[in-house]
Amino acid sequence: MRVGVITFPGTLDDRDAARAVNLGGAEAVSLWHADADLKAVDAVILPGGFSYGDYLRCGAISRFAPVMKLVIEAAGKGMPVLGICNGFQVLCESHLLPGALTRNSDLHFLCRDQEIEIINSETAWTSSYKKGEKIVIPLKNGEGSFQCDDNTLAMLEGEGRVIARYVGENPNGSRNLIAGITNERGNVVGLMPHPEHAIDELTGPTAQGLGFFTSILNAMVK
């Protein structure tokens, strides 16, 4: 199966995401922001970084990239899409996911090993985990505080669309400790921490992030 990894100008974790996809057992396919071509991929990852420098709101410009039009269409038809960090921000700006990511509550960029709890293990990207499983993966961002209005929050919680929560002290001021959410259908997932940086113990704090990249194989087999 082929998983596209999009590179916007300013994307940083694209090669890391591709490495994780390949290690997870799928084939990573490089996608360029300016090409209106998904190269027949079965799923898409929007990796982390600072697309276009993120000088406006994070992700606000990327959503208009030619490739995003196709991603939005494909997501609507059920294609699995994972946005990590900046990718999560792009998915929110694209209205594939609700809410917004704002400046960390202490106003500093924060890079640390973060424990999260998998809340929903039934999405295309989390099925390799058990509900309630706790994993440690890197968190690294300046604007990772998940915010939304009360109705949206109630909806996300009520429909089981929070897929992961921070464990322990709130690292960035996110509402309800939300680290990741999904859409109604469960094919689009946005996640603030970085599973692609936790695929082996040599370069990451753990190998516990790999589950996101093996989950996608299960999704395809179904």
Next chain:
Amino acid sequence: MALDTVALAQTTPDTQQPFSELGLKPDEYARIKEILGRRPTSSELAMYSVMWSEHCSYKSSKVHLKQFGDKAPKSDALLVGIGENAGVVDVGQGYAVTFKIESHNHPSFVEPYQGAATGVGGIVRDILTMGARPIAVMDPLRFGPADAADTRRVLPGIVAGVGGYGNCLGLPNIGGEVVFDETYIGNPLVNALCVGVMKHSDIKLAKAAGAGNLVVLYGAKTGGDGIGGVSVLASETFGAGGSTKRPSVQVGDPFVEKVLIECSLEIFAEDLVVGIQDLGGAGLSCATSELASGGSGGMKVALDKVPLRDPSLSPEEILMSESQERMCAIVEPNKIERFLEICKKWDVTVTVIGEVTDGDRLEITWNGEVIVNVPPRTVAHEGPVYNRPLAQPAYIDEVNSKTVDVPMPTSDSEIKAAVLTLAAAPNLADKSWVTSQYDKYVQGNTIQSQPDDSGMVRLDESTHLGVAISTDANANWSYLNPYQGAKLALAEAARNIATAGARPLAVTNCLNFGSPEDPGVMWQFAESVRGLADGCLEMGLPVTGGNVSFYNQTGAVAILPTPVIGVLGVIQDVRTRTPMSFTESGLELYLLGETKEDLAGSEWAFLHGQRVGQSPTADLAQEMRLIELLLEGNSFFAAAHDLSQGGLSAGLTEMVLRHKVGASISLVNPAIDLLSETPGRVIVAVNSADSVKLQELATKFEIALAKLGVTGGDSLTINNVRISLTELSTAHTSTFPRLFG
């Protein structure tokens, strides 16, 4: 006002020129006139003034830095040496690694965020210019007292700037230093190191060869930032109606640099450039004169073609502008089309501004009129050289004749208090407040980063080849004895590489000093260079490049002599590295190296306000034997950690807190054993089954070996003194949040 052209300069020899406002001495100005056979135009004056500045010309340091070449050890590893943008070393398997460290001290004091950010940006472009993909950065930082009001202004801004720029470039920050001393108030040191990797065949040089080849400027447009002193000249030329004075600190745009990196690497991969130079200090003046000087011919540049952010800039200002994120390439005409295509793909502004000629002059025109016509070597490489007076400062004999007289802990409670005090001391406390603002994971190849002894990155995922880098300085020792201080810093950096199992290979340096016009400072500098050159020769490590930062001085008070030494090493398989700490109980802990009564320049003496006595004497033969021991022991060591500032007390604290596994230690003479900072010592942890092998290694390499104790438990216990890990951790981790929020 009229444009000052070469033709005009020839007919108006007596025009008064503001050379002294631009920092040129009367004899330097006279020499320019002699070189040109006429007065310089204002553009030429601007170019010479900035290229002959201390920062660009190394005029006070050159006569000393020569030693790095004269005393260079024989090395097969050195592919490109001093003089290019950065040195390049062969690390095997066809890979070449380039690394360099530079200062951005003064701008970071004026505007901490942008000063630090553009410091990172500049060194990254130096590495990129060699043809390499930048793969990691490190930042040794020094500040005034941790509790000083100005430190609270400067430190958070500098840290945010280092992070803001490096994070946005996607470069893992894998180490550095944070050190406080009152002499750095008003003179914070921001040193930035970058390392990059390439294949041997991809090395690029700064030279403009081949008449008819095109001079191409690409990257950001040119604006009025970083013009600094040259605004004097602009206002002279254009009067009050001209452009207004702009800040002399450059403003960085890391997004543009990230795109510039990817664009340049694509251009390099297709072999589209003959030579390349980044635009850093002195901007186009530097890039054009260095490229022309490095090549065989001359160069013609049409300055009016340079794309501008601010159309009101004068030619002099365009030549001086230090706008960031720009590169200048020499491209063969038949490759220019593809070059332009790649720039278009990345939305990078690109302009052909001139061509290489077969003459020997650098000629710059403005709307067809010649405003610069100079022999490029006289600008770039043949600036003034000073053999400044130097004299051993009076303080040396005074401080060397005294001995450290500080209270030494004797009772159990005093020992406990001493360990906790050191754990919490700003120079030794946990630096996560700083390092958590840096992305250490990006690129997915980081094997070690702060607080490990060295930073380590993997170069090749299939063969597991990697490099390790450490930067070190001990300014207290350099103050007491600059010759020994430099050698000791070199030894420490090399040791920090070897504890992980990497073999030291090459050296870079960033020499931070006060004013070279002070003979005492000049002596400190000369002694430091002599010490480093001698040390490198003895250890067989070539110096690949470096940077000198003078004038780190407020009034008569100079900073401590601070030669920051970076050592790069190679590890064949990063999976086999020895970590700095242990995760298991029941391991045996040993100390390699002898502990003497070395309190002079120690953190314990510093905490008691004393900077007196004799620094230790570097025993590099012993250091080299220790390194060989560490490399051989790498196959069975469970952990190895260098001892430096804070001695055994700090070393044990860092080890037990790393994975929250305690240790029980027996010491015969706890006060000295814990607080002395005798160099050449390492703590190692081994399985008890391996202790015989360790014993054999110690005998083989003639290194003193003493058993310290065993790992395990939830405390650091020294003889009868029990310090719980919770207590120790609280002391260690609360200092920075308390000081900086």
